[in-house]
């Protein structure tokens with residue numbers, strides 16, 4: 001079934017000692033307009049203490065993959081049609097709802113793209129954090145409140161005690177984001193999925209939040225999946241990068257290798273289109289064309305209509321994600337050529 | 343001397359904070375924009391940067407005359423826009439157009455692209471006689487790089503970048519002189535963002551447009567702007583040419599902002615001199631006395647709590663800065679080391 005083989009996944013389903021691995025995941029959305037094949041064989045993993053950045057165009061399936069890992073996929077219309085999500089080697093997709101619920105929060109927690117809509121507007125921020133301690137840890141009301149204040153303090157919310165009884169709308173964007181971080185870290189998860197945790201924040205606040213996440217991660221040896229469009233943030237914090245296109249991983253590499261020499265034309269196009277502070281006044285390079293229609297993905301390599309390197313074979317054969325060199329994999333028929341060029 | 347198309351003088355916009363549902367009581371004011379002055383010259387791009395909530399969109403709405411200022415003036419070619427009415431107001435509405443932040447919600451989902459782009463012609467029928475409208479809309483679609491044959495499609499059938507192009511085509515329909523762009527590329531990913539930025543530059547060269555370009559991405563702003571204004575908590579803290587702001591900033595907030603721009607090069611991650619700010623952005627309902635940045639500023643002195651620093655040129659600097667202790671600082675220009 002699986003046409004992909006990536007570093008870390010041998011397709012056998014045997015436990016590999018990895019903390020969290022997504023293996024050949026497939027998800028589709030069945031809507032009135034048709035079936036959108038949104039995730040078409042995603043394979044990635046994250047280990048303890050490590051940061052995996054997930055990059056990719058809007059609509060490429062970054063958030064849907066995360067939702068599937070968390071077990072909060074919108075079903076219907078979304079359906080998992082194949083693959084596994086293994087946590088400590090055990091396939092979560094085969095677990096009971098109760099088992100999964102126990103992993104959420106303590107095993108794997110998530111910071112959502114939009115913090116305002118992820119916090120409940122009718123409860124105070126402090127209460128929402130304390131509830132987790134009451135329900136999941138069976139703490140008394142007073143102890144839970146104390147722990148919640150400690151958490152708010154740990155994410156550097158000034159005057160945490162006073163802020164405990166504020167409602168979400170009384171927090172600024174940056175504080176709300178930190179409250180979300182406090183909430184997701186409350187149960188000391190082993191893996192944190194951060195979906196665009198700093199989009200829409202100014203860079204000084206963004207720097208504070210990324211520092212904080214890095215600090216907490218080191219302290220707790222937490223694995224982190226960081227989903228973002230921001231190639232600057234990725235360059236700062238990632239260990240490894242997975243690049244998605246049309247519901248597939250098209251490249252996976254160590255951060256230094258990827259920026260130095262991408263092994264997939266899509267990654268190359270992405271890096272080329274960043275406006276750089278020192279290249280003012282020049283026309284920006286772009287990736288021509290549009291993201292594919294997921295109800296009708298082009299045959300062969302899904303990137304072929306937009307790829308400047310495309311050859312006839314690209315319209316016929318889907319390139320599998322294969323190892324190129326030591327620490328990277330690429331889903332391009334011409335990955336070797338790309339990596340070996342000067 | 344290039345002519346000033348827009349002049350903004352001591353502009354203030356406050357929103358009341360109310361309590362109670364039936365008997366609303368005003369308990370304070372959100373000081374969204376609190377004394378801002380600048381001018382926009384013909385054919386130039388003025389970038390506006392600043393953190394979330396500092397008043398950028400409010401400024402855009404007041405510039406567009408969508409909201410009345412609490413105090414101060416916006417002059418369009420010397421005329422106070424809040425005093426215009428009737429035909430003069432309609433003419434102004436033609437000359438200044440807005441492209442909005444969110445391409446996903448700013449277009450009416452029940453209107454076709456043709457209707458959306460043609461709508462301005464309904465309000466200003468003199469620009470395009472009824473019979474020529476469809477062909478005008480197709481011209482506009484072509485101009486912004488969309489397929490003219492898609493004129494009957496609905497917004498949801500387009501991607502984010504394409505929708506932003508629809509918004510731009512709509513703004514261009516009446517051949518305005520000024521376009522206020524409120525975060526036109528923030529919701530787009532890099533590759534599509536680059537397409538839209540190139541388009542904006544091409545249109546400016548073609549039609550001599552002036553832009554007010556609002557964004558929080560400093561590299562995007564630098565790429566497009568001739569001059570840049572930096573806002574903090576409803577105030578303008580520094581303004582200057584692109585070079586003055588990016589190479590010789592003198593306000594501590596601008597310096598912190600620039601030092602924190604993430605650089606897309608992992609080999610530089612450990613030798614950056616980021617100025618770490620502590621504390622949170624204060625509430626615009628009760629901003630700090632004196633300098634509003636003082637609660638996060640590492641240079642703050644007693645005077646900063648007592649006296650509001652004016653936005654003016656100070657000794658040893660070549661452009662206005664609102665800091666009692668404005669001075670150059672060697673920012674490690676990491677982006678050039680690459």
Ligand SMILES: Nc1ncnc2c1ncn2[C@@H]1O[C@H](COP(=O)(O)OP(=O)(O)OP(=O)(O)O)[C@@H](O)[C@H]1O
Nearest residue numbers: 029038057058059060061062063064065074077294
């Ligand atoms: N509830 C849903 N119903 C139907 N389609 C959906 C639903 N949720 C997501 N999709 C579709 O799945 C695809 C992948 O969406 P996803 O949110 O994962 O993108 P993303 O990579 O996170 O993009 P972004 O960078 O914009 O957040 C998109 O085409 C989207 O329209």
Ligand SMILES: Nc1ncnc2c1ncn2[C@@H]1O[C@H](COP(=O)(O)OP(=O)(O)OP(=O)(O)O)[C@@H](O)[C@H]1O
Nearest residue numbers: 357372374393394395396397398399400401558626
């Ligand atoms: N209609 C309103 N009523 C009350 N307060 C408002 C209103 N509109 C804006 N504000 C407040 O005014 C301040 C400035 O908001 P504005 O939307 O101008 O910020 P911004 O700089 O555009 O932020 P962003 O980068 O997040 O878009 C904020 O504190 C906001 O909450």
Ligand code: SF4
Nearest residue numbers: 301304307314332333
């Ligand atoms: S397989 Fe072909 S079309 Fe696909 S990325 Fe490689 S060169 Fe381009």
Ligand code: SF4
Nearest residue numbers: 633636639646665666
């Ligand atoms: S006036 Fe004072 S507090 Fe304000 S920026 Fe200057 S030094 Fe800092």
Ligand SMILES: [Mg+2]
Nearest residue numbers: 062063064113
């Ligand atoms: Mg997403």
Ligand SMILES: [Mg+2]
Nearest residue numbers: 398399400443
């Ligand atoms: Mg805004």
